[in-house]
Amino acid sequence: MSAGGTDQDILELAQHPSTEQESFSLLYKNYAQKLYWHIRGMVSNHEDTDDVLQDVMVKAWRGIKRFRGESKLSTWLYRIATNETITFLGKRNKRQTASIDGDDDYLHDTMKADQSVDGDIVMLKLGKAMSGLPEKQKLVFTMRYFDEMTYDEISKVLGTSVGALKASYHHAVNKIEKFLTEND
């Protein structure tokens, strides 16, 4: 249940031309920020997150009338966001002609650039630690740590077993913990 209206409200209002703007507004209020942080956990900087989020919201809205309710609306939205983010990262990696770990450096650099002078040093450290993770572990860690999703929810979004997700998350957490301890 969301403050602005339920998923059911969003879906019902979307079906009628006279109420579809209201539906869009509810969809945006309930999910835009959550999706922002989900994407941001993967792409790291605000500008890229903004681009991906706009694409995600437009795609979600264009597909909402065909949404059959076989999964939760949130699961469907996170799936769109995850797919768009992975596609974006793939394109970005191709564009980069740097070394093999160029993307990790980029991730760290953009996180650093996003910090203000009095920025949160801890978050910067966490960003650097995350930049060393494989894509899949980074995604699972973001969804569990930042999006606070259950393994079951993550499993539905990514189509991976709960056991595999737990393993990925534990690996990611151990690597970050090690990095934080060594760079304390």
Added chain:
Amino acid sequence: MAQQDDIKKELEGLAPKLASLKRSKADAGIPEGYFEQLEGEISEKVFPSVEKVNQGRVVKLWTYTSIAVAACIALFFLTRQPAQIIEYPSIDPLSDAEEFMMETFETEDLEMFYSASLEDTTTNIDAESILIEENHLEELLNI
């Protein structure tokens, strides 16, 4: 809430240092009023305003009309041919008739035609019949 507690407990067991970090999203390079502004931007993409739609329609209508008019004019000039003037051969009826008669008929024939044209054959017949009728009348009167 229970969900968040579970995640926190799991993290404390796995990575105490990471669990102690304060998760901050406040300072993340997001411009002020970003989410409010973004809603308008995306809304414009998914709901083009009625005015814009109408403007687009008017422009389209004018474009199509102009193209249609230009096409008609071009078609008119391209398919246009010089006007067909039917020229009839000039005839001088009198001279041709004369020529025909001169070539065809002999002088005697012409004379015959001429005399025939003067001869009034019907007059005699009529006169006779009139006389008969007059005589007949006389007969009737005599009676």
